[in-house]
Structures are given as structure tokens and as C-alpha cells.
Amino acid sequence: MTTLPATRRPDLKTSLPGPRSTELMARDAAKLSTSYVRPYAFVPDHGNGVWLTDVDGNTMLDFFAGIAVSTVGYNHPHIVKAITEQAGKFMHVCLSDYPQEPTTLLAERLLKHVEKPGEPWRAFFGNSGAEAVEAAVKLARHHTGRSHIISTLGSFHGRTYGALTLTGSKTKYKRGFGPMLPAVTHIPYPNPFRPPFNSTPEHCGDAVLDHLKMLFQTVIPADEVAAFIIEPMQGEGGYIVPPMGFLKKLRHLCDQNGILLIFDEVQSGMGRTGRMFSFQQFEEYGGVQPDIITLAKGMASGMPISAMLAKESVMTWPKGSHGSTFGGNPVSAAAALATLDLLEGVVKHPGCGESLMDNAAKVGAFMLTELKTMQAEFAFLGDVRGKGMFIGLEFVDAYGQPDGRLRDQLSQEMFNAGLLNLDCGESVIRVSPPLILTLEEAKTGLEIMRSVFERRV
Secondary structure, three states: OOOOOOOOOOEOOOOOOOHHHHHHHHHHHHHOOOOOOOOOOOOEEEEEEOEEEEOOOOEEEEOOHHHHOOOOOEOOHHHHHHHHHHHOOOOOOOOOOOOOHHHHHHHHHHHOOOOEOOEOEEEEEEOOHHHHHHHHHHHHHHHHOOOEEEEEOOOOOOOOHHHHHHOOOOHHHOOOOOOOOOOEEEEOOOOOOOOHHHOOOOOHHHHHHHHHHHHHHHOOOHHHEEEEEEOOOEOOOOOEOOOOOHHHHHHHHHHHOOOEEEEEOOOOOOOOOOOOOHHHHHHHHOOOOOOEEEEOHHHHOOOOOEEEEEEOOOOOOOOOOOOOOOOOOHHHHHHHHHHHHHHHOOOOOOOOOOOHHHHHHHHHHHHHHHHHHHHHHOOOEEEEEEEOOEEEEEEEOOOOOEOHHHHHHHHHHHHHOOEEOEEEOOOEEEEOOOOOOOHHHHHHHHHHHHHHHHOOO
16 A cells, blocks of 8 residues: 655744844844745745745745746756756847747747647847836837837736836835836726626626727827737736637737737746646637747746747837847747756656646646636636636635725735635735645645635635
């Protein structure tokens, strides 16, 4: 008879924060920028797999992966090896000036996930999601000769000026920093749980597109719009999945008016939903291909790198018109290649099936089912939605309205019980663990959530 190992659980050796964490947090508060949020009293020291240990020896289960960045968890030997080997060769020779094998290989491997016969794509590498978005906007304006950009409410595209202008999630990001980039308009995101324009969950996408058509007739000349940028599954706005058919209809409307379609996959891409990119989840309902894709976060499992992918027919800017000193750093590119090995199943992670994309789909589906069961039991859990390991839990009051205060209280209680998590939207907790999360580890996190919820009944 095979004896299964005991399920690992969080191990809290001190109250939170412990004495060493308290000291470091005080030093941090005295010297670092006042803009940092610091939502939880946690100072990490080291990690292994999906577990993070702080400087006081408290080990926590990670359900947010550094905002969907730590794709393969912490201290993964395949990633560490790739970084070490590349660092032993060279760590920087500016990609804008010299081609480098790691970035060439990375471009080839990323593009194979979007290229179709007769439709080649190209890649530009940067350092962050905001930089990828800035590049996308510049390219769209240059290629079309148009100026206007349309974005959505609830969106998050970054904090540099162009990306910040496109962001539509929280006013605190913009307060005191104006004026923003000109010629940008925001329209509602089609949220089936809170349908805009008094529509229904099934038809909220049509209502949003009707609103956009009305704007084209009354406010924004469609032939002056360069691009529509949208998260195929919205991240910071609340981990929202749009209704089926919406992206296809949006693609058609853009084509009718010569508008480029940009998919921001910074948070939802790189296998998190069970497909390489979240927009590919909609293929069986009438697939849609964007003109430009932005990537970052989970690309290199914690190393800084981003990519702006575009159809070759769209990437028409000339040499020298855009660049980056550190973009596509070879060490980060090596980490991204190693991450792709695990996502694609070239390298298998023990206990995670054929690939980490498969694991994200399988374990994510299990978590979604279990969380929907909790939704039926706890009235304050208003909605559970998502795909793969991209799941949002929306908390509501007795009248069904967003309850951000309750969300914050529950989130803190989960943290106190050893579960690292993070909020998003008005009243949502995101569930975005490393993609190496096993079924047993998922069950441990869900048990913590359930125990927290039960204390509220």
C-alpha cells in the first residue's frame, strides 16, 4: 500500500508581523517611496514551490503569485539553471543594437502561438507591461496615421503616462498627475455580473458595442480611431470574463472601421487561463485574432521582461523609431524560455500533468467548481468567475451591492491564517496562484477560505 505524504499547510511560528518583519517594515517605511501600498505585513525571505517564508520563519501558501507573475512558483530549478547559465555568458548587450540568440528564440517560440499560415508576426521586447502598452499605442498610431485610442472602464494598462491614460480602474492612479494623453475614450467593459446600460448578462456585450457605435455617430469619428485596447479577460477591474461572442463582434466592428485591435494579455496571458493567451479561450465560440498583443508579468516567472507582438503587416515603423536599452535582457529572456518549457510541456513539472497549461486548466476547473459550491452556501459571495487559475470572487452586501469593506476583512483573515492573496476591483479577491499548484495544495487554500467564510455566517 502506498502511503501518501501528509498535506502541507501554512506554518506560522509568530504572530503577524513577527519581530524581524516589524523592524524591516519600519526601515522600509522610512526610506522607500510613499507611493508603495504594502497591504499585508509580510516580508519574504525565501520561497519554494507555491510556499513563501518570511524573515521570521512564517511559511504561507501563495494564492496570488506576485500579481500573476511567479508562473512556476519560487526557486524552480529549471528557471534557476537557465538564469545562471545565461548570466555566466553575458548579462547585457543592448538588443536595440545587437541581435541575441535568447531573444530570437523567445520571439520564435512566442509567435508560433499566434501565427497562422500566410500571416507572420513580429515581436518587440521591453521591461514591463506598461512599456509593452506604450509600444503598442505608438505602433498603432504610426501604422494607421490616426490618433484616437479607445479603452474600457475597469481596465489597468500601466502607470506610465500613455498606459495610465488608458487605465480606467481607479481615480487614485491619476489624481494629481494630469493632464493625461489626449484623444483617449473609455467605454464600459461587458461585465455579465453587473451588466452595463441596464442590459442582461447574455446581451451586455451587444449593449457595449451599441454604445460604441453611438459614439462613432455623435462624438468620435471612427476614421480617426487608431486602436481599441482591451483585456480579453479583465484583471485589476475584477477578474471579469466577457460574454461569449463579444470579442468576435468587437473584431468585426474594428475591421469595418479600419481600427486595430489590441489585446492586453499582461495579466491573463502566459498559460494562466489554461491556454497560452486568454483570448484563445473563445476559439470554440468563433475565434478572433487581434492585431497586437501585449505581454509581461508571467513571461519569465519573476524576471523583468515584456513583449509587444504584432502582425508583420502592422509593424511598419522604421528602424530607430522605437527601442529600449534593457528591453529583452538576455538573462530575462533565458528565464522566459525556461518558463515556456514548463508551460508547453517540453519540461515536465512533477505532479502537474503534461504541461503547466494543462495543470492550470485542470486544477483551476476544480477550484472554480469548489468555489461555486461556496457561492451557493454563502450569500455574501456574490459571484465566482474565471478560467483556469484566473478566478475572481466578488463580495456583496445584503442588497447585492459591492462590499469592499467585507472583502478587505476576509482577505486579512485569510492572510492571518497563512494564505497570501490580493484584492482587485471594487470588492473582489483574485485567485491567481503559481501554475504549479497541485490539487492537494489547492484544497489546502480552499479549506482556509471556507473556514474564514464560515466564521462570518
